[in-house]
Amino acid sequence: MSSSTSRQAPVIVITGTPGTGKTTHAQLLVEESPVPLRHINVGEWVKQKELYEEYDEDWQSYTVDEDKLLDELEPITSAGGVILDWHTSDIFPERWVDLVVVLRCDHSQLWERLEKRGYPLKKVQENNEAEIMEVVLDEARSSYAPEIVVELKSESTEDLESNVARIVQWIDAWKQDHGATNQ
Numbered sequence: 721m722s723s724s725t726s727r728q729a730p731v732i733v734i735t736g737t738p739g740t741g742k743t744t745h746a747q748l749l750v751e752e753s754p755v756p757l758r759h760i761n762v763g764e765w766v767k768q769k770e771l772y773e774e775y776d777e778d779w780q781s782y783t784v785d786e787d788k789l790l791d792e793l794e795p796i797t798s799a800g801g802v803i804l805d806w807h808t809s810d811i812f813p814e815r816w817v818d819l820v821v822v823l824r825c826d827h828s829q830l831w832e833r834l835e836k837r838g839y840p841l842k843k844v845q846e847n848n849e850a851e852i853m854e855v856v857l858d859e860a861r862s863s864y865a866p867e868i869v870v871e872l873k874s875e876s877t878e879d880l881e882s883n884v885a886r887i888v889q890w891i892d893a894w895k896q897d898h899g900a901t902n903q
């Protein structure tokens with residue numbers, strides 16, 4: 721049975737290829753949400769709390785210590801009211817999660833966003849290919865029940881605003897279903 725019945729607010733995963741807009745969406749959602757939500761940028765957390773095994777110079781990224789990360793997140797997610805913002809989702813147990821939002825972006829726009837960040841070409845290419853191949857979407861679909869996975873386009877400010885409005889509506893419905901009393 722899902723432990724979501726004991727939560728006063730949902731746990732929402734916002735995932736997508738790097739640069740698709742996870743953090744931008746999470747920040748706006750925190751402002752607009754009808755229930756208090758804590759935004760955890762999982763990649764930043766891994767760095768701050770040193771939940772990694774090593775730093776890979778080639779890829780300029782950390783190899784995450786998944787056991788340590790899950791131990792840190794467990795008490796937080798069981799309380800609910802969390803947005804988990806990460807480029808991968810299959811590590812989070814299904815019982816933790818109420819909604820998985822997968823952000824998508826046209827690959828040429830994504831290329832520009834990643835180039836602007838000064839990513840090495842190899843990293844820009846790798847992420848771009850992953851977006852074209854729908855790697856993050858496939859991962860979410862194979863890890864969670866289809867009814868909790870939603871794919872949303874993130875290519876403009878209008879997309880951002882309508883996506884967040886849609887998630888807010890979903891939270892309102894979740895509150896009704898779960899008899900939550902938070903304002």
Ligand SMILES: Nc1ncnc2c1ncn2[C@@H]1O[C@H](COP(=O)(O)OP(=O)(O)OP(=O)(O)O)[C@@H](O)[C@H]1O
Nearest residue numbers: 738739740741742743744833874875876877879880
């Ligand atoms: N819907 C959108 N329309 C236009 N630009 C966007 C949109 N969403 C995000 N951006 C821009 O794309 C860039 C990347 O956004 P953001 O940092 O939110 O992505 P991310 O998915 O969290 O990346 P990472 O996984 O690397 O943390 C930022 O410059 C942001 O302003």
